[in-house]
Amino acid sequence: MPKATGEYALPVSAFFGVVKPSGPSSMAVINDLKNLVARSKIFVAEDQLEKSKGKKISKRGKNDVKIGQGGTLDPLADGVLVVGVGKATKKLNQFLECVKEYRTTCLLGCETDSYDSEGARVRTAPWKHITKEMVESTLEKFRGEIQQVPPIFSALKMDGRPLYEYARKGIPLPRPIEARKTTVHSLELVEWKDTHEYRWPSKSLSSEEKTALKTATGSNELEDAPEEEGIPPVFVLTMRVSSGTYVRSIVHDLAHALGSAGHVVTLSRTRQGRFALTETEEGDRRCLPWEVFEKAADEQAGEDGWRPWEREILANMETLDNA
Structure with missing residues (x-):
């Protein structure tokens, strides 16, 4: 009351x-x-x-x-x-x-420009080789103090210009995005689902947009692999992280470490300091x-x-x- x-x-x-x-x-x-x-x-x-x-x-x-x-x-x-x-x-x-806590769902096999389901498909990658056990063992690489490169589709500025502007306009980055030190206090796999409602985004980058992204990042790793049949699994992570940690980047980098691609389809902040959902x-x-x-x-x-x-x-x- x-x-x-x-x-x-x-x-x-x-x-x-x-x-x-x-x-x-x-x-x-x-x-x-x-x-x-x-x-x-x-x-x-x-x-x-x-x-x-x-x-x-x-x-x-x-x-x-x-x-x-x-x-x-x-x-x-x-x-x-x-x-x-x-x-x-x-x-x-x-x-x-x-310190903040999050719960996020990753869909495997597809990378997007924004690292989440709001973006456009950048590339597809194999996913059938990935198991729940592989994910659990790979998580160890992302615990503790890590170096993290923020996504180019973020509001961080480089030479006074938001990073996302470089990507959208095809302007080469003046220098690589600097990795930032962040701390992942805990990172756990809490769900693995072979049956679910999530699908890859229908929107894909046009050839011009893909060229612009390649120009901005200097990356050539944007080509699709042959698509595998079926619906790729999703997995749910919970994490407790320090300020400045990008959950989208953790999911993106984890998918790369698994030899695949992936993006965020749900994201919930469950705690921010003393304010919490539970x-x-x-x-x-x-x-x-x-x-x-x-x-x-x-x-x-x-x-x-x-x-x-x-x-x-x-x-x-x-x-x-x-x-």
């Missing part, structure tokens, strides 16, 4: 966790939340709420409530998204540097299902003056005083 509002000097600056759904971008989720929190007395003084009645909530208005997130998730990904409101936005860096450690914070906010616009305040979604935030938020 929500804490008594007397425990807080409203309005507050606070963190809370939401369960981002797969599909929308992190920014789209934040913009939807801003339309709610900017009209709530949890975060905005009541006299300000009176002045803003009937006014449109702007995305970057100087006088609007500040809201941000502590680590972007790709549109494909779902799971923990830490939200900061008010002065808490200045403390979101702690969630960029913290509360298993002391001090864990519950994340609010996105359904709580989807129906918020039609909700009315109860006798206590709070709407249902506001009660959920009051019960689960972390103010700067108790962070």
Whole structure:
């Protein structure tokens, strides 16, 4: 149940966790939340709420409530998204540097430009030789402190230009993408499925797009192998990793180490610092299902003056005083 509002000097600056759904971008989720929190007395003084009645909530208005997130998730990904409101936005860096946990599904036999199912097919490779035991034994190479090359389809910049621009426009990279040191605290195979619903993307790179990617990366390893009949298996990994780790790159590199190709078809962030989908450690914070906010616009305040979604935030938020 929500804490008594007397425990807080409203309005507050606070963190809370939401369960981002797969599909929308992190920014789209934040913009939807801003339309709610900017009209709530949890975060905005009541006299300000009176002045803003009937006014449109702007995305970057100087006088609007500040809201941000502590680590972007790709549109494909779902799971923990830490939200900061008010002065808490200045403390979101702690969630960029913290340990994170993920659950991801890899589909074998096909590599995509983005390393996930949102991208286009780059090449196909043999997969029938791979067994569950092979995957389990190969995982050891990816545990501990490793060197990881980020995917070219990422927002990292080189000489002021996002890496994905080089790939899309066929601009040669000024230099190879630098490997980054990262730590994989744990990495486990938790499921192996021969029967499943996943399929390779139908979209393939055109010859021009493939040439552009080859030009950008300087790679000639983009040719298809003869396709094997049947449906390749998928396997599910769980991992606990340091900040800056690319799950897509782990899956991509693991598939290469297995003598094949592979890409991510599902990705869930199950923990970000103390915010988690399942509360298993002391001090864990519950994340609010996105359904709580989807129906918020039609909700009315109860006798206590709070709407249902506001009660959920009051019960689960972390103010700067108790962070």
